[in-house]
Amino acid sequence: MSESWQLGSRYVLERRIGAGAMGQVWAGRDVDGRPLAFKLLRPEMADDPTVVARFLQERNLLVNLRSPHVIRVHDLVVEGPRLAIVMDYIGGPSLRGLLQQRGNLPPAEVASLGSRIAAGLAAVHGAGVLHRDLKPENVLLDETPNGLEPKLADFGIASLAVTATGHVGTANVIGTPQYLAPELGDGLPSGRASDLYALGITLYEMACGIVPFSSDSPVALLRMHADHAPGRPDGMPDELWHLVAALMAKNPGDRPDDASAVAAQLADMVPRFAGMPAPAPLHASPPTRLIGSALPTSGSSPETVSDDDDESTSHRRSIALGVGLVVGLCLVALVAWLLLRDTGSEQTKAKPSATTSSSTTRAQPTVVPLSSRLAGSEAEKNSATIDGRDFDDAVVARDLTPPTCTRPVRFTLDGEFTQMELLAGFNARPNPSGDTGAVVVRLDGDTKQTVNFSSEKAKALSLDVTGVRSLVLELRAQRCSPQDHQSIALAEGKLRRQ
Template sequence: MARKIGSRYTANQILGRGSAGTVWLGEGPEGPVAVKLLREDLASDQELVGRFVQERTALLGLEHPNIVSVRDLVVDGNDLALVMDLVRGTDLRTRLERERRLAPEAAVAIVADVADGLAAAHAAGVVHRDVKPENVLLDMQGPLGPGGSHPALLTDFGVAKLIDSPKRTRATKIIGTPDYLAPEIVEGLPPRAAVDIYALATVLYELLAGFTPFGGGHPGAVLRRHVTETVVPLPGIPDELWQLIVQCLAKAPASRLRASELGARLREQLPMLAGMPPLEVDEPEAESTEEGPQEAPAPAASGEPVRRRGAVSLVPGAKPDSNRDTHTSMRVPGPDELAGGARGTARAPRTAGAPRPGSARHRAAARRRKITLGVAGVVLAAAIGVGAWAATSGDDEPPQDTHSTSGP
């Protein structure tokens, strides 16, 4: 059922729902648009509405081929909406779930597009704060790029900042998606442009590997890994590309590249990645929790995509939304919780078929090695015994004492 959004727009059809609101296919004076209608409780928050209006100029001024432009911000009664360009295509999460992982050339081309969009936003003083595959749209009507990739556009600028008001998130709260949160956010520092670079490098790692470098398990463990663990290398990618990822995943924000530098450096990598197939690495197995080991996801029914772990809710027990929009909050972990430990360490990607250290398969293999070594030890001991017997069996007479003297 159609509904009016302000005096200029009509929302005709729901495209998706998220924890922040609902996205509609709409119509405006200049043609089709996408309308993100925020939740009613957000619209009734006068402080948030004030921030909404304050952000209007900055958001409307973001114009770049790799940014989904915000055309208008509507405040009308109980309606609080962002009116955006309509992109005919899908989001990067949908493609990732369909293909599991992308060929390096396509992955790098997509991330380079996003980096270019971030460079324009950062130059305008706007930090996205929630870079993730759900917020990257692929324009299926645009020209194909390297590796057959469609143009990538970053969307949802300003939503995380609008919702992250002092009234809603005190200094002990954080907003975002655990897998993509930079360490400084976890530690309670204000988000700067470098947090977008960290998140984008995490997205690149995920496109190549099929899983994020620090994800998996309880959200608290994920946050801890961001602060305490270093990223584990991915086998099979050029060293130059890996060094870029490592630099952009640095714990210190000042060590990361700027968005413009990252985009340029990634495009330099494209020629050497041409024709390279997707990496063959296995996703680390689910780690044990206090409630017991986590079950691996069951195979999907025929024709249905397998839902792989990517963005997870920060609130334990919360159910993901249809478009997995996760603008939710969680307290900042204390120093003791960020100290690391046996649980919550970075999971090492493995060559396809190899068991993860500490997994059931790995323990079974270790037991088999112990049994093999035990049997080998018995055989070796038996062989040594037989050898010793053979060495002494030919000497039946007692030894002669050559130094004895005759008696009187």
């Protein structure tokens, strides 16, 4: 819609200025002519009284939140099928727009803007809210006489995401993969440390123009967050790098736990970085370092290893390998002597070898495609195109029909697997219509997680399925008429077992 229309008795919405997985954003005004922005949440949310009740409970919390570094929420409106958040209208660009224009920023500007973003995050946390999707797109820049003033937007809205049962879920919310903390990729609840991890990624991108981890596969990207230490960009001052690396620690307990303290650290850096030029923006992420499943401990984060430490570690590793080789040769000689001494039969001598080989095979993780465990007739294995990428081994839902627009797709796991990974999105046609969809995960009948996505952007999911016998993925679409609906597909689906 492009014409003006009334919301309640106080507001007029004039033009749509954006859309996303949670709904649409409009610009408008109140009866006094004050410019405002309006976030209209998905219409189906208004059909659930539990969601409406939670929405109204959040009103005082959000409306009373005051910070110069946070978009002010003025009102929450429930009107028939509409739920709307009324907030300040900011005419300036987002931090994403600034980075697209300039590539990256000088260290002093990174510290200055970052300090105020962290202060906004501290205010949000102090009000008992988690942001859950901090990234440059959600930092708006207000043009003031003193320069650009960053303001956090879309805070707390993720807590209104709807689960499979229609109840509000606040724990397992998947954000944007490039900024997603490792614990969220593993399906664990979010916390203040998860927001601070996203702040670290944002500071990294402000300093060098690119995020530390990148991959065409969202599933692979989540594993990089969990298993790789970020590479240090050239030109980032030591003091800034040490803070950014601490914010990106793999273990939430090893990260700074107070956004206001992070804001103070960054503010202290501003005068010391004065006059430092911005380095050339990077076009590829610096090489990362695989750290496996070992989590960094307090005071010895592997992300902050210096070049001297790398050289020393390499030297120690060479010595260790040499010693290991000598020990290994001795063990081989000992085993050979014992075998030659053994007077038993060839069959008896072969058994230990066979047992060892079988044990080694079982220790290796096995990966099978999710489509191989498809059960029932609600979906089929087929090719699909998600986010502009083609997949030959996708699972595509059949017959999503009104009025429910849902389809439960069943998989038989029989307790054989330990982890599931998949990419969920619309099987896009040209000119996507802006639909939104969701995948609701049920393990042995219990709802575990809901992943929301739009026709423009798929979402990745990684979940522990240890001991699970039955997996149901309920696919939901906002619309499902033949003219408007785009079928939902699950691609890159993998099951792992030890």
